[in-house]
Amino acid sequence: MAEPIPAPVEAAPPVEIAPEPVPIPSGVEGTPLVPSEVEGTPLVPSEVEGPAPSPGAEVRPEAQPYWNSYKAGIALGLVLLAAFVFTGRGLGASGAVTRMAAYSIQKVEASLHGGTAAEGDTIAKKNTYTGQYLKGPADPLDDFLVYMFVGVVVGGFISGVLARRASFEVSHGPHSNVSRRLMFAALGGVVSAYGARLARGCTSGQALTGGATLALGSWVFMLAVFAGGYAIAYFVRKEWI
Amino acid sequence: MEPLAPISKIAEWGPNGLIVAAGLLGVGFGFVLERAGFGNAKTLAGQWYGYNFAVLRVMFTAIVVAMVGLFGLHYLGVVDLSLVYVNETFIWPQLVGGLIFGMGFAIGQYCPGTAVVACATGKIDAMVFMGGFFLGLILFFFSYDGLEKFYLSGDMGRVLVPDWLGIPAGVVVFLVVAIALGAFALTHVLDRRFAAKQLHRSPRAESRGEVAS
Numbered sequence: 106m107a108e109p110i111p112a113p114v115e116a117a118p119p120v121e122i123a124p125e126p127v128p129i130p131s132g133v134e135g136t137p138l139v140p141s142e143v144e145g146t147p148l149v150p151s152e153v154e155g156p157a158p159s160p161g162a163e164v165r166p167e168a169q170p171y172w173n174s175y176k177a178g179i180a181l182g183l184v185l186l187a188a189f190v191f192t193g194r195g196l197g198a199s200g201a202v203t204r205m206a207a208y209s210i211q212k213v214e215a216s217l218h219g220g221t222a223a224e225g226d227t228i229a230k231k232n233t234y235t236g237q238y239l240k241g242p243a244d245p246l247d248d249f250l251v252y253m254f255v256g257v258v259v260g261g262f263i264s265g266v267l268a269r270r271a272s273f274e275v276s277h278g279p280h281s282n283v284s285r286r287l288m289f290a291a292l293g294g295v296v297s298a299y300g301a302r303l304a305r306g307c308t309s310g311q312a313l314t315g316g317a318t319l320a321l322g323s324w325v326f327m328l329a330v331f332a333g334g335y336a337i338a339y340f341v342r343k344e345w346i
Numbered sequence: 347m348e349p350l351a352p353i354s355k356i357a358e359w360g361p362n363g364l365i366v367a368a369g370l371l372g373v374g375f376g377f378v379l380e381r382a383g384f385g386n387a388k389t390l391a392g393q394w395y396g397y398n399f400a401v402l403r404v405m406f407t408a409i410v411v412a413m414v415g416l417f418g419l420h421y422l423g424v425v426d427l428s429l430v431y432v433n434e435t436f437i438w439p440q441l442v443g444g445l446i447f448g449m450g451f452a453i454g455q456y457c458p459g460t461a462v463v464a465c466a467t468g469k470i471d472a473m474v475f476m477g478g479f480f481l482g483l484i485l486f487f488f489s490y491d492g493l494e495k496f497y498l499s500g501d502m503g504r505v506l507v508p509d510w511l512g513i514p515a516g517v518v519v520f521l522v523v524a525i526a527l528g529a530f531a532l533t534h535v536l537d538r539r540f541a542a543k544q545l546h547r548s549p550r551a552e553s554r555g556e557v558a559s
Contacts, residue, residue, distance in 0.1 A: 181404060209480075210487070259373050260374060266467075268381070270385065300449070302482075303439045303493070313409060330448035333446065
């Protein structure tokens, strides 16, 4: 498997010794102290500002609420702009995983045939697609996107730990269950990998980066992603609503 | 004035400078994705079922900020746009790949970047998604020979939307900003409708006599 074993091994024990939410003094009009605790019912429906109450926040009572979507969007846009200005490139995720997959196939196959000596003539090297990463003298993992991938793991972990959102769990809808969720997650992974490779990128490398540079194909990709998502969402709605 | 950016190219950084930059940008990227709520499939699923439009809001805000910044700096002469990487257009595989990717997104409720962040914060469904992603890549690798003709079809090279429409880039930037603002307004209207529906369903709300219009 290429994905690094996620770091939060120590951070994850579900320490539930946090004090119970302070009982609301009876005088206060039933307004919960922690806004994220409201079970799906927005507090003030007429003034919905920022993200709708995030359903993810209910998982751990002490977890901090997520950022307002516009604040997060501005921050993400500045990271992307910094990438353009400093490196002349954008952000990406699937490219790194693709390289790791090609590298893993190569390594597994070579080790089955007696170690590094067998690396010269593997299926992965002969494969037209993975060959492009493996044929040359360059290390397939010595790549901009692979270093960025490592950074994404670190950044996500830091944010999750600081906001007390790091914990081993499975997110699923109220009428679904863990095994169904994992089955759909695996299937979604297979399908989206195929689509991402066909389109030469995913949400970050195509939609976000290509979208901001006004690349024609990236805008076609982005609109197609929303079309494909809405087309299938109805059929899998029982998993989430 | 001579362009100053992309800095790595103008200043001719060596590989180590780029490695450090890629790592730091990744940290920022991962941090923000997690802060946005994208490390949890429930946030992402909200986009398709109308209970949380964070995906659209975050993505379009980010595109608008980076686009206005990039083209603004280009007009000011700070950034040499011809040195900035622009995804090449292969129109047919991008269209079909996007449709397939979107379906995978709505089935699995992650995309690669968000899944990595979710894995980093312990989400087991994201780890399974990444396992599936790995398998999907292998399927792609070994079916590539049959797909190659399609994969290379619709090759238009480096082409921007303004080139294709034959109008100035500034006009397209303005239009994208306008469309994004319209889309944000629409999501707030939908939020209100969704909230009204939820109130209607909630017995507690009914007992309080709050009936949504």
